Amino acid sequence: MTWKQYSAAVCLFLAAQATPATMAQRGAAPSITDPIMTLVGRLDLERYKATIKGLTQFGDRRQGTDRNRAAIDWIEAQLKSYGCTNTERLKYDYPAAAASATAAPAPSGSSGPVRMRGVRGPIGVNTDPLKQPDLKLRGLNTQPTAPGPREEVYCTKIGTTRPNEMYILGAHMDGHGWGEAANDDGSGTALVMELARILSAADVETERSIRFILWNNEETGLNGSRAYVAQRAALQGKEDPPGSGKYPEPKWLGMIQHDMMLFDHGMPRSDGTMSKEQRPEADVNIEFQMNSKLAAESQALAWAFEQANEKYASDYPASVGSHMSNTDSFPFQEEVPAISLRENERIAHIGAGWDPQWHQPTDVFATYSDKDFRLGLNAAQTTLGAVAQLAGAKLRK
Numbered sequence: 001m002t003w004k005q006y007s008a009a010v011c012l013f014l015a016a017q018a019t020p021a022t023m024a025q026r027g028a029a030p031s032i033t034d035p036i037m038t039l040v041g042r043l044d045l046e047r048y049k050a051t052i053k054g055l056t057q058f059g060d061r062r063q064g065t066d067r068n069r070a071a072i073d074w075i076e077a078q079l080k081s082y083g084c085t086n087t088e089r090l091k092y093d094y095p096a097a098a099a100s101a102t103a104a105p106a107p108s109g110s111s112g113p114v115r116m117r118g119v120r121g122p123i124g125v126n127t128d129p130l131k132q133p134d135l136k137l138r139g140l141n142t143q144p145t146a147p148g149p150r151e152e153v154y155c156t157k158i159g160t161t162r163p164n165e166m167y168i169l170g171a172h173m174d175g176h177g178w179g180e181a182a183n184d185d186g187s188g189t190a191l192v193m194e195l196a197r198i199l200s201a202a203d204v205e206t207e208r209s210i211r212f213i214l215w216n217n218e219e220t221g222l223n224g225s226r227a228y229v230a231q232r233a234a235l236q237g238k239e240d241p242p243g244s245g246k247y248p249e250p251k252w253l254g255m256i257q258h259d260m261m262l263f264d265h266g267m268p269r270s271d272g273t274m275s276k277e278q279r280p281e282a283d284v285n286i287e288f289q290m291n292s293k294l295a296a297e298s299q300a301l302a303w304a305f306e307q308a309n310e311k312y313a314s315d316y317p318a319s320v321g322s323h324m325s326n327t328d329s330f331p332f333q334e335e336v337p338a339i340s341l342r343e344n345e346r347i348a349h350i351g352a353g354w355d356p357q358w359h360q361p362t363d364v365f366a367t368y369s370d371k372d373f374r375l376g377l378n379a380a381q382t383t384l385g386a387v388a389q390l391a392g393a394k395l396r397k
Protein backbone atom coordinates (compact mmCIF):
# COMPACT_ATOMS: atom_id res chain seq x y z
CA MET A 1 0.00 0.00 0.00
CA THR A 2 1.20 3.53 -0.70
CA TRP A 3 0.79 6.13 2.01
CA LYS A 4 -2.10 7.64 0.08
CA GLN A 5 -3.84 4.28 -0.03
CA TYR A 6 -3.04 3.80 3.62
CA SER A 7 -4.60 7.12 4.53
CA ALA A 8 -7.59 6.31 2.38
CA ALA A 9 -7.99 2.98 4.17
CA VAL A 10 -7.86 4.62 7.57
CA CYS A 11 -10.34 7.29 6.38
CA LEU A 12 -12.70 4.56 5.21
CA PHE A 13 -12.31 2.93 8.59
CA LEU A 14 -13.17 6.20 10.30
CA ALA A 15 -16.10 6.81 7.96
CA ALA A 16 -17.46 3.35 8.71
CA GLN A 17 -17.27 4.14 12.41
CA ALA A 18 -19.23 7.36 11.90
CA THR A 19 -22.28 6.03 10.07
CA PRO A 20 -25.57 7.03 11.68
CA ALA A 21 -26.32 3.38 12.49
CA THR A 22 -23.07 3.09 14.43
CA MET A 23 -23.66 6.42 16.12
CA ALA A 24 -27.08 5.22 17.25
CA GLN A 25 -25.59 2.01 18.62
CA ARG A 26 -22.88 3.83 20.53
CA GLY A 27 -23.45 3.36 24.22
CA ALA A 28 -25.58 0.27 23.58
CA ALA A 29 -24.12 -3.23 23.72
CA PRO A 30 -22.39 -3.95 20.40
CA SER A 31 -23.76 -6.76 18.27
CA ILE A 32 -22.80 -10.23 19.48
CA THR A 33 -22.23 -11.19 15.85
CA ASP A 34 -19.22 -8.84 15.63
CA PRO A 35 -16.25 -11.25 15.58
CA ILE A 36 -13.96 -8.51 16.91
CA MET A 37 -16.19 -8.16 19.97
CA THR A 38 -15.82 -11.90 20.48
CA LEU A 39 -12.03 -11.55 20.34
CA VAL A 40 -12.02 -8.57 22.73
CA GLY A 41 -14.21 -10.63 25.06
CA ARG A 42 -11.38 -13.15 25.34
CA LEU A 43 -9.28 -10.58 27.22
CA ASP A 44 -9.51 -11.19 30.93
CA LEU A 45 -8.33 -9.06 33.87
CA GLU A 46 -7.04 -12.03 35.90
CA ARG A 47 -5.09 -13.42 32.94
CA TYR A 48 -3.56 -10.00 32.22
CA LYS A 49 -2.54 -9.67 35.87
CA ALA A 50 -1.10 -13.21 35.88
CA THR A 51 1.08 -12.38 32.86
CA ILE A 52 2.41 -9.22 34.56
CA LYS A 53 3.02 -11.26 37.72
CA GLY A 54 4.92 -13.84 35.67
CA LEU A 55 7.23 -11.13 34.32
CA THR A 56 7.96 -9.79 37.80
CA GLN A 57 9.65 -13.08 38.84
CA PHE A 58 12.70 -11.73 36.94
CA GLY A 59 12.98 -8.57 39.02
CA ASP A 60 13.66 -5.38 37.09
CA ARG A 61 14.80 -7.36 33.97
CA ARG A 62 17.64 -4.91 33.45
CA GLN A 63 19.33 -5.32 30.04
CA GLY A 64 22.67 -7.13 29.97
CA THR A 65 21.96 -9.40 32.97
CA ASP A 66 21.04 -13.06 33.52
CA ARG A 67 17.61 -12.03 34.82
CA ASN A 68 16.95 -10.16 31.55
CA ARG A 69 18.01 -13.19 29.49
CA ALA A 70 15.87 -15.52 31.63
CA ALA A 71 12.88 -13.22 31.09
CA ILE A 72 13.35 -13.38 27.29
CA ASP A 73 13.44 -17.20 27.45
CA TRP A 74 10.26 -17.18 29.56
CA ILE A 75 8.47 -14.78 27.20
CA GLU A 76 9.42 -16.94 24.21
CA ALA A 77 8.11 -20.09 25.92
CA GLN A 78 4.82 -18.31 26.68
CA LEU A 79 4.43 -17.11 23.07
CA LYS A 80 4.99 -20.66 21.79
CA SER A 81 2.47 -22.04 24.31
CA TYR A 82 -0.11 -19.54 22.96
CA GLY A 83 0.33 -20.94 19.43
CA CYS A 84 2.61 -18.13 18.21
CA THR A 85 5.22 -20.81 17.47
CA ASN A 86 7.36 -19.07 14.82
CA THR A 87 9.41 -17.14 17.38
CA GLU A 88 12.64 -15.49 16.27
CA ARG A 89 15.35 -13.44 17.96
CA LEU A 90 16.82 -10.20 16.70
CA LYS A 91 20.50 -10.09 17.68
CA TYR A 92 22.54 -6.95 18.12
CA ASP A 93 25.44 -5.72 20.16
CA TYR A 94 25.32 -3.25 23.02
CA PRO A 95 28.96 -2.23 23.20
CA ALA A 96 30.94 -1.01 26.20
CA ALA A 97 31.12 2.49 24.71
CA ALA A 98 27.32 2.74 24.64
CA ALA A 99 27.01 1.22 28.12
CA SER A 100 29.43 3.68 29.69
CA ALA A 101 27.55 6.54 28.02
CA THR A 102 24.35 5.74 29.90
CA ALA A 103 25.38 7.96 32.78
CA ALA A 104 24.64 10.84 30.41
CA PRO A 105 21.08 11.22 29.11
CA ALA A 106 20.61 8.69 26.31
CA PRO A 107 19.24 9.85 22.94
CA SER A 108 15.71 8.67 23.46
CA GLY A 109 13.58 10.35 20.88
CA SER A 110 12.16 13.56 22.19
CA SER A 111 11.11 15.96 19.43
CA GLY A 112 10.16 19.55 20.02
CA PRO A 113 9.17 21.44 23.15
CA VAL A 114 6.03 20.56 25.11
CA ARG A 115 4.30 23.06 27.35
CA MET A 116 4.36 21.90 30.97
CA ARG A 117 1.52 22.99 33.25
CA GLY A 118 0.57 22.81 36.89
CA VAL A 119 2.17 21.09 39.87
CA ARG A 120 5.20 18.94 39.13
CA GLY A 121 6.59 16.03 41.14
CA PRO A 122 10.10 14.53 41.26
CA ILE A 123 11.35 12.24 38.46
CA GLY A 124 14.53 10.23 37.96
CA VAL A 125 15.98 6.72 37.97
CA ASN A 126 16.76 5.04 41.29
CA THR A 127 20.25 3.50 41.34
CA ASP A 128 20.45 2.87 45.10
CA PRO A 129 19.86 -0.81 46.05
CA LEU A 130 19.27 0.16 49.69
CA LYS A 131 16.04 1.90 48.65
CA GLN A 132 14.55 -1.54 47.88
CA PRO A 133 13.23 -2.73 51.27
CA ASP A 134 12.37 -6.24 49.99
CA LEU A 135 15.66 -8.10 50.54
CA LYS A 136 14.76 -10.96 48.23
CA LEU A 137 14.00 -8.55 45.39
CA ARG A 138 17.12 -6.54 46.17
CA GLY A 139 19.16 -9.74 45.85
CA LEU A 140 17.43 -10.67 42.57
CA ASN A 141 18.33 -7.27 41.09
CA THR A 142 21.96 -7.27 42.26
CA GLN A 143 23.81 -8.58 39.19
CA PRO A 144 25.09 -5.50 37.31
CA THR A 145 24.66 -4.98 33.57
CA ALA A 146 27.57 -5.89 31.30
CA PRO A 147 28.12 -4.79 27.70
CA GLY A 148 27.96 -7.38 24.92
CA PRO A 149 25.58 -9.27 22.64
CA ARG A 150 21.85 -8.73 23.12
CA GLU A 151 18.67 -10.43 21.93
CA GLU A 152 14.97 -9.60 21.69
CA VAL A 153 12.15 -11.96 20.79
CA TYR A 154 9.23 -11.70 18.37
CA CYS A 155 6.64 -13.92 16.72
CA THR A 156 4.23 -13.31 13.88
CA LYS A 157 0.63 -14.06 12.98
CA ILE A 158 0.86 -14.70 9.23
CA GLY A 159 -1.85 -13.06 7.13
CA THR A 160 -3.98 -15.29 4.91
CA THR A 161 -4.37 -13.02 1.87
CA ARG A 162 -1.73 -10.34 2.51
CA PRO A 163 1.12 -12.11 4.31
CA ASN A 164 3.48 -9.51 2.82
CA GLU A 165 2.05 -6.64 4.94
CA MET A 166 2.02 -6.29 8.73
CA TYR A 167 1.23 -4.25 11.78
CA ILE A 168 3.84 -4.32 14.56
CA LEU A 169 2.66 -4.44 18.19
CA GLY A 170 5.49 -3.68 20.60
CA ALA A 171 6.45 -3.13 24.22
CA HIS A 172 9.81 -3.14 26.00
CA MET A 173 10.60 -6.00 28.35
CA ASP A 174 13.66 -4.43 30.03
CA GLY A 175 13.41 -2.21 33.08
CA HIS A 176 15.50 -0.65 35.82
CA GLY A 177 15.27 1.13 39.18
CA TRP A 178 15.51 -1.83 41.65
CA GLY A 179 11.81 -2.75 41.54
CA GLU A 180 9.94 -5.35 39.45
CA ALA A 181 9.32 -3.14 36.40
CA ALA A 182 5.69 -4.20 36.84
CA ASN A 183 4.25 -1.10 35.19
CA ASP A 184 7.30 0.03 33.17
CA ASP A 185 6.98 -2.04 31.18
CA GLY A 186 5.62 -5.34 32.45
CA SER A 187 2.17 -3.86 31.80
CA GLY A 188 2.89 -3.20 28.10
CA THR A 189 4.78 -6.47 27.64
CA ALA A 190 1.88 -8.45 29.13
CA LEU A 191 -0.56 -6.55 26.89
CA VAL A 192 1.34 -7.56 23.74
CA MET A 193 1.65 -11.15 25.01
CA GLU A 194 -2.09 -11.37 25.71
CA LEU A 195 -2.86 -10.10 22.20
CA ALA A 196 -0.45 -12.70 20.78
CA ARG A 197 -2.39 -15.34 22.70
CA ILE A 198 -5.80 -14.23 21.46
CA LEU A 199 -4.82 -13.64 17.84
CA SER A 200 -2.88 -16.95 17.64
CA ALA A 201 -5.92 -19.02 18.62
CA ALA A 202 -6.71 -21.81 16.16
CA ASP A 203 -10.06 -20.27 15.19
CA VAL A 204 -8.68 -16.79 14.34
CA GLU A 205 -7.40 -15.68 10.95
CA THR A 206 -6.27 -12.27 9.74
CA GLU A 207 -5.88 -11.02 6.17
CA ARG A 208 -2.69 -9.13 7.03
CA SER A 209 0.19 -10.23 9.24
CA ILE A 210 0.74 -8.99 12.81
CA ARG A 211 4.12 -9.09 14.58
CA PHE A 212 4.37 -9.20 18.37
CA ILE A 213 7.75 -7.92 19.58
CA LEU A 214 9.23 -7.38 23.03
CA TRP A 215 12.06 -4.87 22.73
CA ASN A 216 15.19 -4.98 24.84
CA ASN A 217 17.43 -2.01 25.77
CA GLU A 218 14.61 0.56 25.65
CA GLU A 219 15.77 2.11 28.90
CA THR A 220 19.29 2.73 27.55
CA GLY A 221 18.11 4.75 24.54
CA LEU A 222 15.89 2.51 22.36
CA ASN A 223 18.87 0.43 21.24
CA GLY A 224 16.80 -2.71 20.54
CA SER A 225 14.20 -0.99 18.34
CA ARG A 226 16.90 1.06 16.58
CA ALA A 227 18.74 -2.21 15.79
CA TYR A 228 15.52 -3.71 14.38
CA VAL A 229 14.93 -0.76 12.05
CA ALA A 230 18.61 -0.73 10.98
CA GLN A 231 18.69 -4.47 10.24
CA ARG A 232 15.24 -5.05 8.79
CA ALA A 233 13.81 -1.91 7.13
CA ALA A 234 15.39 -2.83 3.77
CA LEU A 235 13.94 -6.37 3.89
CA GLN A 236 10.32 -5.17 3.85
CA GLY A 237 7.95 -6.92 1.46
CA LYS A 238 10.60 -9.21 -0.07
CA GLU A 239 9.56 -12.78 -0.77
CA ASP A 240 12.33 -15.10 0.43
CA PRO A 241 13.05 -17.58 -1.02
CA PRO A 242 11.45 -16.26 -4.25
CA GLY A 243 8.23 -18.11 -5.06
CA SER A 244 7.88 -19.48 -1.52
CA GLY A 245 5.03 -17.22 -0.44
CA LYS A 246 7.13 -16.39 2.62
CA TYR A 247 7.93 -12.84 3.65
CA PRO A 248 10.46 -12.73 6.51
CA GLU A 249 9.84 -8.99 6.89
CA PRO A 250 6.37 -8.03 5.67
CA LYS A 251 5.91 -4.40 4.64
CA TRP A 252 5.29 -2.24 7.70
CA LEU A 253 1.78 -0.72 7.83
CA GLY A 254 1.92 0.66 11.37
CA MET A 255 3.98 0.45 14.56
CA ILE A 256 2.05 0.54 17.84
CA GLN A 257 4.03 0.74 21.11
CA HIS A 258 2.67 0.10 24.63
CA ASP A 259 4.65 1.64 27.48
CA MET A 260 3.33 2.01 31.10
CA MET A 261 -0.36 1.19 31.02
CA LEU A 262 -1.57 1.12 34.64
CA PHE A 263 -1.35 4.32 36.65
CA ASP A 264 -3.37 7.48 35.98
CA HIS A 265 -3.95 9.00 39.42
CA GLY A 266 -3.77 12.57 38.19
CA MET A 267 -1.47 15.50 38.86
CA PRO A 268 0.51 15.64 42.15
CA ARG A 269 -1.21 17.86 44.70
CA SER A 270 0.44 21.11 45.77
CA ASP A 271 1.62 19.43 49.02
CA GLY A 272 3.39 16.75 46.94
CA THR A 273 0.95 13.92 47.76
CA MET A 274 -0.91 11.88 45.14
CA SER A 275 -4.36 10.35 44.98
CA LYS A 276 -4.12 6.76 46.26
CA GLU A 277 -6.77 5.58 43.79
CA GLN A 278 -7.00 5.48 40.03
CA ARG A 279 -8.89 8.65 39.10
CA PRO A 280 -12.35 7.80 37.75
CA GLU A 281 -11.66 9.92 34.65
CA ALA A 282 -8.45 7.96 33.86
CA ASP A 283 -7.80 7.47 30.15
CA VAL A 284 -5.56 5.70 27.66
CA ASN A 285 -3.25 8.26 26.03
CA ILE A 286 -2.59 7.60 22.35
CA GLU A 287 0.25 9.77 21.04
CA PHE A 288 1.71 10.45 17.58
CA GLN A 289 4.62 12.78 16.82
CA MET A 290 3.59 15.97 15.05
CA ASN A 291 7.22 16.71 14.11
CA SER A 292 7.67 13.61 11.98
CA LYS A 293 7.51 13.01 8.26
CA LEU A 294 4.43 10.80 8.57
CA ALA A 295 2.57 12.96 11.10
CA ALA A 296 -0.67 12.95 9.05
CA GLU A 297 -0.69 9.17 8.60
CA SER A 298 0.28 8.58 12.23
CA GLN A 299 -2.48 10.90 13.37
CA ALA A 300 -5.01 9.00 11.26
CA LEU A 301 -3.84 5.77 12.90
CA ALA A 302 -4.21 7.37 16.35
CA TRP A 303 -7.82 8.36 15.63
CA ALA A 304 -8.57 4.86 14.35
CA PHE A 305 -7.42 3.60 17.76
CA GLU A 306 -9.50 6.24 19.54
CA GLN A 307 -12.56 5.05 17.60
CA ALA A 308 -11.78 1.42 18.45
CA ASN A 309 -11.60 2.45 22.11
CA GLU A 310 -15.10 4.00 21.83
CA LYS A 311 -16.43 0.75 20.47
CA TYR A 312 -14.51 -1.92 22.38
CA ALA A 313 -13.03 -0.61 25.66
CA SER A 314 -15.19 -1.41 28.69
CA ASP A 315 -14.28 1.27 31.24
CA TYR A 316 -11.84 3.98 30.26
CA PRO A 317 -11.82 6.33 27.23
CA ALA A 318 -8.86 7.28 25.02
CA SER A 319 -7.31 10.68 24.31
CA VAL A 320 -5.11 11.56 21.34
CA GLY A 321 -2.01 13.73 21.75
CA SER A 322 0.65 14.99 19.37
CA HIS A 323 3.90 14.49 21.34
CA MET A 324 4.82 10.79 21.10
CA SER A 325 8.28 10.53 22.61
CA ASN A 326 10.89 8.43 24.41
CA THR A 327 9.74 4.98 23.42
CA ASP A 328 10.36 2.29 20.79
CA SER A 329 7.94 3.72 18.22
CA PHE A 330 10.33 6.67 17.77
CA PRO A 331 12.86 4.88 15.48
CA PHE A 332 9.93 3.97 13.20
CA GLN A 333 8.28 7.38 12.90
CA GLU A 334 10.00 8.42 9.67
CA GLU A 335 9.38 4.99 8.08
CA VAL A 336 5.79 4.04 8.92
CA PRO A 337 2.77 5.46 10.80
CA ALA A 338 3.75 5.16 14.47
CA ILE A 339 1.87 5.69 17.74
CA SER A 340 2.30 4.90 21.41
CA LEU A 341 -0.31 4.00 24.04
CA ARG A 342 0.31 4.96 27.68
CA GLU A 343 -1.35 5.64 31.02
CA ASN A 344 -0.51 9.35 30.61
CA GLU A 345 1.16 11.63 28.09
CA ARG A 346 4.87 10.90 28.19
CA ILE A 347 6.23 14.43 28.48
CA ALA A 348 3.52 16.70 29.91
CA HIS A 349 2.32 14.15 32.51
CA ILE A 350 4.88 11.42 33.21
CA GLY A 351 7.69 13.92 32.65
CA ALA A 352 6.03 16.14 35.26
CA GLY A 353 6.04 13.42 37.94
CA TRP A 354 2.50 12.05 37.63
CA ASP A 355 3.78 8.49 38.16
CA PRO A 356 5.75 8.29 41.43
CA GLN A 357 6.65 4.63 40.75
CA TRP A 358 8.41 5.43 37.49
CA HIS A 359 11.90 3.82 37.58
CA GLN A 360 11.60 3.46 41.36
CA PRO A 361 11.78 0.50 43.80
CA THR A 362 7.99 0.87 44.28
CA ASP A 363 7.24 -0.28 40.71
CA VAL A 364 6.23 -3.72 42.00
CA PHE A 365 3.10 -5.79 41.36
CA ALA A 366 1.78 -5.23 44.90
CA THR A 367 1.65 -1.45 44.38
CA TYR A 368 -1.28 -1.65 41.96
CA SER A 369 -4.99 -2.26 42.48
CA ASP A 370 -7.51 -3.80 40.12
CA LYS A 371 -8.55 -0.30 39.01
CA ASP A 372 -4.96 0.24 37.86
CA PHE A 373 -4.72 -3.13 36.11
CA ARG A 374 -8.08 -2.44 34.47
CA LEU A 375 -6.68 0.65 32.71
CA GLY A 376 -4.07 -1.62 31.12
CA LEU A 377 -6.80 -4.07 30.15
CA ASN A 378 -8.71 -1.22 28.47
CA ALA A 379 -5.62 -0.34 26.46
CA ALA A 380 -5.46 -4.01 25.41
CA GLN A 381 -9.14 -3.86 24.36
CA THR A 382 -8.35 -0.70 22.37
CA THR A 383 -5.39 -2.15 20.48
CA LEU A 384 -7.07 -5.52 19.91
CA GLY A 385 -10.21 -3.85 18.55
CA ALA A 386 -8.24 -1.55 16.26
CA VAL A 387 -5.68 -3.99 14.94
CA ALA A 388 -8.23 -6.77 14.44
CA GLN A 389 -10.19 -4.38 12.23
CA LEU A 390 -7.14 -2.99 10.38
CA ALA A 391 -5.62 -6.45 9.80
CA GLY A 392 -8.96 -8.01 8.80
CA ALA A 393 -9.50 -10.52 11.62
CA LYS A 394 -12.19 -13.19 11.26
CA LEU A 395 -13.30 -16.24 13.21
CA ARG A 396 -13.08 -19.52 11.32
CA LYS A 397 -16.43 -21.32 11.26
Ligand SMILES: [Zn+2]
Residues within 6 Å of the ligand: 172, 184, 185, 218, 259, 260
Ligand atom coordinates in the same frame (compact mmCIF):
# COMPACT_ATOMS: atom_id res chain seq x y z
ZN1 LIG B 1 9.04 2.32 29.53
